[in-house]
Amino acid sequence: MTPGPLSDRTRRVLACLVKDYIDTGEPVASAALCRRAGLGVSSATIRNVLAQLEDMGYVRQPHTSAGRVPTDLGYRYYVDMLLDTRRATRDASSVEARLREQAGAAPLFDQLLSSASHVLFEFSHHVGFAIAPSEQHAIFQRIEFVPLSGSRVLVVTVARGNHVSQKVIDTGEEIPPSALSQAANYLNAEFGGMPLADVRDAVIARLEQERTLYDQLRAIALTLARTTLEGIETPTSVFIDGTSSLADTGEATPVSLSTLRTLLQMVEEKQRLVRLLDAYLEGPGVAVVIGAEHHDPQLRGCSLVVAAYGDGARRGAVGVIGPTRMHYSRAISVVDGAAVAVARFLRDEN
Amino acid sequence: MTPGPLSDRTRRVLACLVKDYIDTGEPVASAALCRRAGLGVSSATIRNVLAQLEDMGYVRQPHTSAGRVPTDLGYRYYVDMLLDTRRATRDASSVEARLREQAGAAPLFDQLLSSASHVLFEFSHHVGFAIAPSEQHAIFQRIEFVPLSGSRVLVVTVARGNHVSQKVIDTGEEIPPSALSQAANYLNAEFGGMPLADVRDAVIARLEQERTLYDQLRAIALTLARTTLEGIETPTSVFIDGTSSLADTGEATPVSLSTLRTLLQMVEEKQRLVRLLDAYLEGPGVAVVIGAEHHDPQLRGCSLVVAAYGDGARRGAVGVIGPTRMHYSRAISVVDGAAVAVARFLRDEN
DNA sequence: GTTAGCACTCGTCAGGTGAGACTGCTAGAG
DNA sequence: CTCTAGCAGTCTCACCTGACGAGTGCTAAC
Known part of the structure; x- marks a missing residue:
């Protein structure tokens, strides 16, 4: 039950499980992990490890004879690991290039943010948003x-x-x-x-x-x-793009219909999004809020990836909203890139 | 098979069927019509009438032993009837009052249209939109x-x-x-x-x-x-509000998920909506486009209620998009009211 | 032309069954 | 003490089944 330090093997199993689940969307079985994870142990051993992870709350079973699915805590572990190792791979250039193309040479501030939300959508395939600093x-x-x-x-x-x-x-x-x-x-x-x-x-x-x-x-x-x-x-201005991604029929419904409705309502009543995010804009760099970690019960199945731009009191934010099961590594680097790009734009224009 | 003139009784049956279906969303049985329509005939007679209507293409059966559901043609008949008898009941006042309240005393043009789309949504519970005249x-x-x-x-x-x-x-x-x-x-x-x-x-x-x-x-x-x-x-500006209504879980899914996606995409790529509507803005008053009458195959299950405002080359449009099964009479009077209100605003501000 | 009655059709729902997917557990090997 | 093989147990899913009810179409009588 103690959430204490995980052994190396346990960590690798968890990471592999989360990655697999993000890719496939199906509960991951011990046999599959045995094949993929590449540590030389049998599925039975993996099963023991999984039982521990379940005790510690990192994974759960949808039903008795199904594979495992990450919990919010499991995602959290995975994301924190990503955020640690990410620094080297920060790649803002392509996002920034696209943003410049989209916004034009001398955009109005509103145009810049609107373009940013659009570019975030393009690159992440999730709902992208950009929030202006308080006027x-x-x-x-x-x-x-x-x-x-x-x-x-x-x-x-x-x-x-x-x-x-x-x-x-x-x-x-x-x-x-x-x-x-x-x-x-x-x-x-x-x-x-x-x-x-x-x-x-x-x-x-x-x-x-x-x-x-x-x-x-x-x-x-x-x-x-x-x-x-x-x-x-007056209310802070907010730009949102990519809501159509919520209705993507590609795979098993990415978000529930009621979540979808909540999000669409948020697009209409944008201040709600501002309130939701307010708490997560303190630190520098990218923040990831997973599932029920935020306090809107309507948005249980959603994660936020958000980064602040600008300095001091002139801080705004850009980010992405998607299902808990999202491609975090990509989302993180895209959001990070967008935040850097917007900040640079503002510095250049001063 | 001839779509020739309908007898008075046949017309009443059709009207009652459409109204009933719009209210309940369930296929309407002959017995129910017998009760509601108030003409003193038995359900057997109604069944004969329904068989004729089906031959003529006004109604159809989802399956052999179900009641009847209006086809696009059936809706069309109903709506044309409404449009004929509506003139007297034009009631723009409440819409206009709400619009003034929402937009404020001296709105910018954009604010006016944005408010109009919002008010349309509020009053109709469907997606409301407002299109500016070409600049x-x-x-x-x-x-x-x-x-x-x-x-x-x-x-x-x-x-x-x-x-x-x-x-x-x-x-x-x-x-x-x-x-x-x-x-x-x-x-x-x-x-x-x-x-x-x-x-x-x-x-x-x-x-x-x-x-x-x-x-x-x-x-x-x-x-x-x-x-x-x-x-x-540059592209004509378009304002849309109320997309959350598309995910309303009230009753049997109002629109299909793929339709929903198409509509959300339209919100993002607004010019598509402008193109779609272009053909229907000729005449005066309210136009209603039902289901497959427009030519976007993706939007088969949707109807448009739209009215132009302004004069000559300075024409724009306001309207509502919803499922084919919508409250046409309400939608028509709301859209009509909004168009009148916007026109009046522009005249006052000149 | 209208109606009552009846046979017929079809969708829905509950209940039951078999296959398949994984697991947890246990006993034995290293 | 750790790992593994094997097996029984459990759950979902897809499929089938039969009973039920809703609603029609048809026919014969008014």
């Missing part, structure tokens, strides 16, 4: 006001990394284009280079401070800025 | 250039109806902000109010005409405009 920490670069009809104004905000967002606001009274562009100039000069949240706070502070604004122009500029930045805690 | 015919309202780092420029184009699109272009050399804003002013004054495609042609014509542009500013403005408008035939 609050984005570095304010420029604001621009475009007059629309009547008293409506289109506000375009540019943050570092080609991160463009836009919004229509109603100013109540018509403001002449020249005033708008002067207001923009003022704001750009004053606040350029600050984090958006700080800009918002500074704007509010100034409006409070100078109750009666003698300068008409600054009054307009600050009021516009406040209205614009009000909605800055 | 080529949009009326050019304003252009704005926002300097980014280095020689990169963000171009924001606003077309009538809060239709904003943006693009990063690389100008090759750094252009001072003041020149950029003057270039924008020039273009706005010169081309405001023209269809985008015409603007593009005019810009190209001028560049050809005046080979050596003496005026530095105009040269910059026109070159930037050309680069911006180059990509104007």
